[in-house]
Amino acid sequence: MTERAVQISIWEWIAAAVSAALVGAAVVTLLVSGRRERTPPVLSVRVEGTEPAGPYFRVRFAVRNDGGTTAAQVVVRGEVQTTSPAPESGEVTFDYVPDGSERRGALLFTIDPRTAHLAVRALGYREP
């Protein structure tokens, strides 16, 4: 075996130390989030604003998951109730709302929700 003498330079030690710190931090974060209880998703919807958008009125909202696991196929439904008997409704589906994260979306109505009663809520989800 006639291998050329290869020395470990100081730069390699520095790079290895920085790498170990980065990956170590990622592993620690993973272990900490793994220790947390895997509680079911806890979803909440917050309306962030209503404004005219072309021929419609747009209701912007954020859906948040404060539970310990990810929710998939989260359906958010909004209803605008006026004096007429049939309320106007709309629905949006989010592929994923991971635990500790938020996702944003909007619902469109023909009635101005600011002059009526608006209710927005999450209908359900699927386990991924």
Place this chain on the structure above:
Amino acid sequence: MPGNASSSFREFAEGIARAFGGALLFALPLMMTIEMWSLGFYMSPYRLVMLLAVFFPVLIGLSYYIGFDETAHLGHAVLHAVVAYGIAFVSTLTLLAVLGIFTSEMGWHELVGKVSVQLGPAALGALLAQAHFGSPPSSEHRRREATYVGRLFFMIVGALFVALEVAPTDEMPLIAYLIRKQHAIAAVALSLAVLYFFMQGVGFRGHSSAEDHGAASVFLRLVVVGYALALATSAFLLWVFGRYEGASVQSALRMTIVLALPATLGAAAARITLDTE
């Protein structure tokens, strides 16, 4: 090799640049795969840590036989495997940011998960750099001198090299739903045939472990063992990516056989992709 500080830094920087090139070359398709983004947050965090831990010995072996720069001994290879993880971290963070995967609405767990799931493949790519961009005589010598066990290791790396690109996709369970028993049997037969022909050398020189041995010996020592390794690699990847959850034994087996097809191709072609002959 006395060399002053500036020349040693230059050599180091060249190695790091090669490693980044290798990481991107292999991991970019995975960074652009939608299933990889969601796996990062719905996979159990413990399983992500397990993925990193299982990849580490593979990375050490790769660093010894190929790597992104010359290594003096096994300890040096371990050091490079650690650096490869760091390079994987930086390149994943940069690329996912460029691709707009990170948003302000993401929580910590989601962000770290999305990066961590890419680390193993990207580090694998970093340490394969010298297989693509030319390798020094010392590691080439190590590959030529590799024992039977070393060659089996190359098969595992080859299997990972191809299977990783498709393992996280939804097509794996989908194909498993579509196929019937006879398709699965045909897939097994095809896998074995591909391995056998690659080992015996079709259009190129045969596998050196296959020389001077009869067909039965090649079949048992390389083909059957190679297919077993491809199946095991596929099973591990499917389990890590949570594909076995809620699946019946039947459909889990089918999924494994489906993924073992590309894994076998990778294992069979390892001597070309890894330049071990």
